[in-house]
Amino acid sequence: RREMKRDKLNIFPLTLVLMVASAAIGGTLQYGYNLAIMNAPTTFIQTFINETFLERWDIQLEDYQVTLVWTIIVSIFSLGGFTGAFIAGPMTIRFGRKNCLLLNNIFLMSGAFLAVTSRAAGSFEMIIISRVLVGINAGISMNVQPMYFGESAPKHLRGAISLSSAVFTAFGVVLGQVVGLREILGSESCWHYLLASNAIPGFIQLLTLPWFPESPRYLLIDREDKEACLDALRRLHGCEGQSSELDEILAEQAQIKGMPHSRPWDLIRDQAVRWQLFSVIVVSSAMQLCGNDSIYFYASYVFKEAGISADKVQYVTIGTGSCEFTACIMCNLLIERKGRRFMLMGGFILMTVWAIVFTIALSFEQSISWMPYLRMTCIFTYILSFGMGPAGVTGVLPTEIFNQSARPAAYTIAVTRFTTFFGLKDYCFVPFATVCLLSAVYVGMFLPETKGKSLSAITAEFHKLNFKGLDPSHSPECQAMYQPGEVCHSTAL
Structure with a gap:
């Protein structure tokens, strides 16, 4: 006990x-x-x-x-x-x-x-x-x-x-x-x-x-410094679970042994990571095209329309940032319980709903007096939905679905982001709602759950998509996969 x-x-x-x-x-x-x-x-x-x-x-x-x-x-x-x-x-x-x-x-x-x-x-x-x-x-x-x-x-x-x-x-x-x-x-x-x-x-x-300490994976896989890796594991993980974490790192090392670090264009040509790369691009692009930046753009205008004086708007605007901060903390507490797919799908679906409500509020702002208050509510709920899903989970994916040699290039592609704003007046959030809905569908249909899984298990699930209709065992990428027993002497550490 x-x-x-x-x-x-x-x-x-x-x-x-x-x-x-x-x-x-x-x-x-x-x-x-x-x-x-x-x-x-x-x-x-x-x-x-x-x-x-x-x-x-x-x-x-x-x-x-x-x-x-x-x-x-x-x-x-x-x-x-x-x-x-x-x-x-x-x-x-x-x-x-x-x-x-x-x-x-x-x-x-x-x-x-x-x-x-x-x-x-x-x-x-x-x-x-x-x-x-x-x-x-x-x-x-x-x-x-x-x-x-x-x-x-x-x-x-x-x-x-x-x-x-x-x-x-x-x-x-x-x-x-x-x-x-x-x-x-x-x-x-x-x-x-x-x-x-x-x-x-x-x-x-x-x-x-x-x-x-430095990243244990970097120390062992890239620098081949086993002692420094063990010391980093002891300090960062404690004694409990250290052996299992070392086994996973050794498995990843065996998987990519002799493989050079990938460049972004190498990942695009590599069939073995095609769906991993596509998933990262879809989710990262959706995070930028979901309309969260436009919500911040509208915030000051909506607050003024709701009757808040211009000299007080700066204080109310702090509430929008606090709202996203709170949502990210909630996501942090839930992600290991609910999983990545649940948080992403839930965030995108809620954003779709609030984008539709916001569009309705914009359309009827001249005829219904309390619409500015509904729009103000939509701002906070939209930001909350964004923070509880796409804002946090998107950055987790490249680490979990790419190996050490491909991870830097994958992050380069994932973090190369863009934003846009649709000039459709009262219907400017309709494209954002469409992006959020399609993203939720994609995550639900094609993105495997990665919670608590090793890289080998996650890779095996993506191989079913990457080599659909083919025999993946004959691909050079699969032949390089770690096989249990190859590093049995090393795992004794």
Whole structure:
């Protein structure tokens, strides 16, 4: 009984919890934070742009010209993220998961320095370069951190630990909204400090993350350092279950022995991972095309229509970020109980329902007085549904359905995202509802459940789809699969 009680207390080893906090605070938290902090200083930066042109070239910009420059400053963050997603794969292979996160702070600190000095230098171009560098940092973090978590967590906690990336992203949004309040750093005199405040989480990561181990899978499979792998397993997993986790890593090592690391275009040509890749692309694209970004776009307008004064909207908007943060925490608690397919399907189906309700509310806003309140309710329920499904589970999938040689390339494809907005006025959420519904159907029909399963078991299920109508045993990919008994002497460790 004493041993059972001790095992229950050690479900989340302390080292694993602290490692997750250290990696995430300078990782995916930065993505959400750097998105949110750009709302508060909009007017002040636009004034700064106009003053810069007037001082340098004696040119008074029109409103649309100022808006154009401001749009470049905001949107170029995505270009940086796109670049970061592409270089993250090679960086993780060369430097490892933990070292890649540490080196990633070079882009962050450089961007923060440019942002904080841009006002004194009178250069809006420095803000643009800063946003590119911060975007690269976010792109690398969104790629590497879920991989690091998924490879470091024990099998029974893999989903919950990997989903922590989404929890910290949502927390970053809330934190950015709070720090951006006028009473803190969202004022005219402090906006450049607000843009550079992302350096603080980066410093915390630089001080704490070096004390934690590298991914056990990376140490054994890529570096072939068995002693370091065993030490990492002891620290991250505790003594209980260490042998079974080592067996699984050895199985994966035997499976990909002699195989070079895949590149994104290699995965596209590889029949053995065709449905894995297609599933990642479908779910990742659906997460971006589901309309969650458009909900945030509509939020301020809907709150004003509901009678909230303009000077109070910033406080109510914090509720949208808090809503997603709460939903991600709920998803984190449920994912190991309900499974990945249930959470994804449930999230997409609920989003379909609320998108339809939101469309009805938009259509009847002129004729029914309480429709603005219904739309405001839809905003929070839509964000809740997004956070409980696609926002968290999507980042877990590449770790669970790809092996070590293909995982970096798979994350590169998964994190290379895009967004869009449909200009259909009252019916702008109909395409989003369609995307959510089709995604739920796809997940229900083709995506196997991965909860608690080894990579070999998950691969075997996908092989039924990849080699449907063929004999997969004759494929070179299957011949490389790990066979029980091949590493029986090693598993004695």
